[in-house]
Amino acid sequence: MRGQAGGWPDGTVRALLRCQLLSLYAFAVTALGALVVGVMLLLPVGLGRSLLPGAARRLRRLSDRYRSWATDWTGTRISPPDPLPEGEGRQRAGAVLADEGFWQDVRWSWLEPWVGGLLVAVPPTLAGFGLFGALVQPFVWRLLGPDNWYAFVLVDSTPSMLAAAVLGLLFVAAGLRLAPAVLGLHARWTRKVLAAPYTTELVRRVEHLTDTRAEVLDAQAAELRRIERDLHDGAQARLVALGMTLDAATRLLDSDPAAARDLLREVRASSARALQDLRDLVHGIHPPILTDRGLGDAVRSLALDCFLDTHVTVELPGRFPAPVEAAAYFAVAELLANAAKHGGGREVTIRLAHAGGTLTATVADDGRGGADPGGGSGLRGVARRLSTVDGTLVLHSPPGGPTTVTLEIPCASSSPKTSSCSGTG
Amino acid sequence: MRVVLAEDLFLLRDGLIRTLREHGFEVVAAVDNGPDLRRALHEQEPDVAVVDVRLPPSFTDEGLRAALEARRARPALPVLVLSQYVDRLYARELLADGRGAIGYLLKDRVTRTEQFVDAVRTVAGGGTVMDPQVIAKLLARGDARGSTAELTPREHEVLRLMAEGRSNAAITRALHISESAVAKHTASIFAKLRIESSADDNRRVLAVLAHLER
Numbered sequence: 001m002r003g004q005a006g007g008w009p010d011g012t013v014r015a016l017l018r019c020q021l022l023s024l025y026a027f028a029v030t031a032l033g034a035l036v037v038g039v040m041l042l043l044p045v046g047l048g049r050s051l052l053p054g055a056a057r058r059l060r061r062l063s064d065r066y067r068s069w070a071t072d073w074t075g076t077r078i079s080p081p082d083p084l085p086e087g088e089g090r091q092r093a094g095a096v097l098a099d100e101g102f103w104q105d106v107r108w109s110w111l112e113p114w115v116g117g118l119l120v121a122v123p124p125t126l127a128g129f130g131l132f133g134a135l136v137q138p139f140v141w142r143l144l145g146p147d148n149w150y151a152f153v154l155v156d157s158t159p160s161m162l163a164a165a166v167l168g169l170l171f172v173a174a175g176l177r178l179a180p181a182v183l184g185l186h187a188r189w190t191r192k193v194l195a196a197p198y199t200t201e202l203v204r205r206v207e208h209l210t211d212t213r214a215e216v217l218d219a220q221a222a223e224l225r226r227i228e229r230d231l232h233d234g235a236q237a238r239l240v241a242l243g244m245t246l247d248a249a250t251r252l253l254d255s256d257p258a259a260a261r262d263l264l265r266e267v268r269a270s271s272a273r274a275l276q277d278l279r280d281l282v283h284g285i286h287p288p289i290l291t292d293r294g295l296g297d298a299v300r301s302l303a304l305d306c307f308l309d310t311h312v313t314v315e316l317p318g319r320f321p322a323p324v325e326a327a328a329y330f331a332v333a334e335l336l337a338n339a340a341k342h343g344g345g346r347e348v349t350i351r352l353a354h355a356g357g358t359l360t361a362t363v364a365d366d367g368r369g370g371a372d373p374g375g376g377s378g379l380r381g382v383a384r385r386l387s388t389v390d391g392t393l394v395l396h397s398p399p400g401g402p403t404t405v406t407l408e409i410p411c412a413s414s415s416p417k418t419s420s421c422s423g424t425g
Numbered sequence: 426m427r428v429v430l431a432e433d434l435f436l437l438r439d440g441l442i443r444t445l446r447e448h449g450f451e452v453v454a455a456v457d458n459g460p461d462l463r464r465a466l467h468e469q470e471p472d473v474a475v476v477d478v479r480l481p482p483s484f485t486d487e488g489l490r491a492a493l494e495a496r497r498a499r500p501a502l503p504v505l506v507l508s509q510y511v512d513r514l515y516a517r518e519l520l521a522d523g524r525g526a527i528g529y530l531l532k533d534r535v536t537r538t539e540q541f542v543d544a545v546r547t548v549a550g551g552g553t554v555m556d557p558q559v560i561a562k563l564l565a566r567g568d569a570r571g572s573t574a575e576l577t578p579r580e581h582e583v584l585r586l587m588a589e590g591r592s593n594a595a596i597t598r599a600l601h602i603s604e605s606a607v608a609k610h611t612a613s614i615f616a617k618l619r620i621e622s623s624a625d626d627n628r629r630v631l632a633v634l635a636h637l638e639r
């Protein structure tokens with residue numbers, strides 16, 4: 001998903017090329033920034049009003065590209081501002097002018113060439129100058145005459161030419177070495193100027209919390225209704241029947257001991273069923289093994305009951321808050337059931353890990369893929385349930401498979417490691 | 426036979442003590458929490474321990490952990506684990522050392538006194554007893570994967586009882602068939618599943634469980 005600056009030499013070369021691309025784009029940013037300001041100067045004349053929305057949209061497209069580059073190349077997430085106002089003609093120009101995100105884009109378009117653009121130009125310049133020294137100097141120094149300086153080396157003989165070539169190689173290496181760091185620095189700069197303002201973030205957060213809180217309350221109420229109904233139709237009804245049968249057995253005890261014995265046998269059977277009902281109910285509310293052992297072993301237990309070949313890897317430092325464990329457990333349970341029901345594969349791999357304050361669960365099967373996130377496969381329910389703990393779900397299921405679902409829940413782990421005694425999964 | 430009992434619910438503990446005494450067991454310690462259980466298992470050296478999985482103070486799998494620890498200190502110490510629910514992961518952990526002398530039953534089973542007492546005796550004698558629910562889950566998985574597809578319905582039933590830890594005599598009683606018919610079925614099951622047959626009951630159970638676990 002996210003192309004981190006990788007290792008030597010592939011990652012660094014790629015980073016260098018990206019720096020080059022960004023420095024070229026600086027010209028486009030300059031041009032578009034100038035265009036938008038030019039259009040604004042035309043505002044007193046009617047023409048500016050009709051041109052502004054289009055220019056603003058183009059500028060936003062460009063700034064969005066920078067935002068997604070920062071995310072794709074360095075993993076720096078930049079929350080976008082609210083979309084530009086929709087609407088017609090003149091009104092819309094007014095709305096654009098009142099939009100905070102628009103002014104952010106304008107400010108960025110004038111700053112980026114001078115700060116970001118110059119910054120990213122450093123590694124390609126170093127590398128280019130280095131290449132000139134290492135590859136071109138050996139061939140051209142004789143033609144360049146006596147005043148041929150390469151950096152601080154006067155190239156006028158074969159030894160000094162060789163020194164220049166070595167120096168050139170050092171410049172190339174320095175350019176390559178710098179490129180990933182410069183790319184990271186540029187992403188941070190981009191976030192500084194292009195991330196949505198703090199107030200926008202807060203408003204979004206409040207909206208998200210309001211939505212998820214409403215969902216949690218709905219889900220909770222539905223869950224309580226389900227429990228009430230299950231108890232009423234299950235264990236409670238069985239206990240009533242049990243009492244009645246016991247009563248009948250007591251009455252028959254003297255007159256017809258054989259019939260009484262049959263009834264008592266029936267009582268035993270229904271008490272066993274009532275217990276089973278209660279057990280199933282408890283398991284649906286909160287599986288006991290989750291309380292006992294935490295997420296890792298609870299998922300191992302799920303895997304044992306699954307008829308697919310299920311491999312579980314657990315790299316968790318300890319326990320997590322109960323709501324997080326429950327959300328992750330039920331999500332994995334649902335995904336495992338999906339894989340068994342719809343996946344059509346033979347193997348499932350489940351990986352649980354915790355890094356950087358995020359709990360990650362990956363469920364991958366070797367089935368036929370093509371799962372639809374909006375479809376009836378319960379994925380939407382899983383995503384909704386996860387959102388109550390700020391969790392996210394990413395589905396990757398190309399037709400023909402394999403299907404990989406990644407869950408992420410931000411959280412800190414709490415108590416020390418407790419895990420299964422055998423450690424097998 | 427000397428028994429250490431760990432159960433935190435007073436009524437159930439009381440009932441179990443009474444049941445065990447009635448059937449000639451000597452309950453040398455009846456405790457209601459994990460630390461006391463550890464001490465009792467260490468000091469009393471019982472012939473068999475009957476242990477509830479969930480015990481104070483943590484109210485998690487305290488009893489199971491204490492039992493597994495005691496078995497590491499004293500290998501093959503007979504332990505019958507009782508629980509409000511059965512989990513295959515726990516069954517697997519209990520069976521992991523391959524030594525037998527292990528029982529894992531739902532608490533409900535204690536209401537069938539005779540079967541419960543039989544189970545305690547089997548475990549004390551080095552045998553293995555698994556709850557029908559654990560076996561049902563194992564067999565459901567085996568069926569879905571097709572590993573028991575070759576078995577006839579009758580053989581399937583015999584396999585289930587064998588996996589629960591029943592002896593041939595007990596299977597004879599449960600299915601109302603002759604002992605020789607049971608012997609024929611078991612031989613056929615072992616041949617079809619390609620398991621090494623064994624005259625020793627306990628080794629037979631462990632082999633069947635190991636096959637189903639695959």
